[in-house]
Amino acid sequence: MNLQNFEKAHEREFVTIRHCPETKMIWNEWRGNIPSGPLREAMHFACQFIVEKEIELILADYTRMLPPSLQDQTWIATHAAQILHHSKLKRVANIMGSDIFQQISIETIYEIASKYPLPCESRDFIFKEDALEWLFSTDEDQAA
Numbered sequence: 001m002n003l004q005n006f007e008k009a010h011e012r013e014f015v016t017i018r019h020c021p022e023t024k025m026i027w028n029e030w031r032g033n034i035p036s037g038p039l040r041e042a043m044h045f046a047c048q049f050i051v052e053k054e055i056e057l058i059l060a061d062y063t064r065m066l067p068p069s070l071q072d073q074t075w076i077a078t079h080a081a082q083i084l085h086h087s088k089l090k091r092v093a094n095i096m097g098s099d100i101f102q103q104i105s106i107e108t109i110y111e112i113a114s115k116y117p118l119p120c121e122s123r124d125f126i127f128k129e130d131a132l133e134w135l136f137s138t139d140e141d142q143a144a
Helices: 036-052 070-084 100-113 128-135
Strands: 007-011 015-020 025-032 057-065 091-095 121-125
Touching: 007 036, 015 036, 025 036, 036 070, 057 100, 057 128, 070 100, 091 128, 100 121, 121 128
Parallel strands: 025 057, 057 091, 091 121
Antiparallel strands: 007 015, 015 025
């Protein structure tokens, strides 16, 4: 997997979203302490992009992002889940930072979103290489 094959779909101070049409994948890199408005705008853009481009795989890098507020976590979980419910997503790999509060915030988002059935599997990783290996691995579930 060559990450050089990605084109920028969205870039702001706090996030870069890259897209690889051949693999139906996006790669999100989130950075810093993101204010509520820009965070929600970026999440809305990402969700719409995923549906419109029929994205199947996401590599979400949270290693340089500070935890969002509980209000934003709740908004992200419910808003994203409602949009992505009808997406073609198969797998989401989250690359987590070492900050325990950041890890908890991502877990909270997934916990709230679990109230809405999503079509994908998600896993957390420490290393990008492990996340990519899982995203592109084939197993009996994916073959079915």
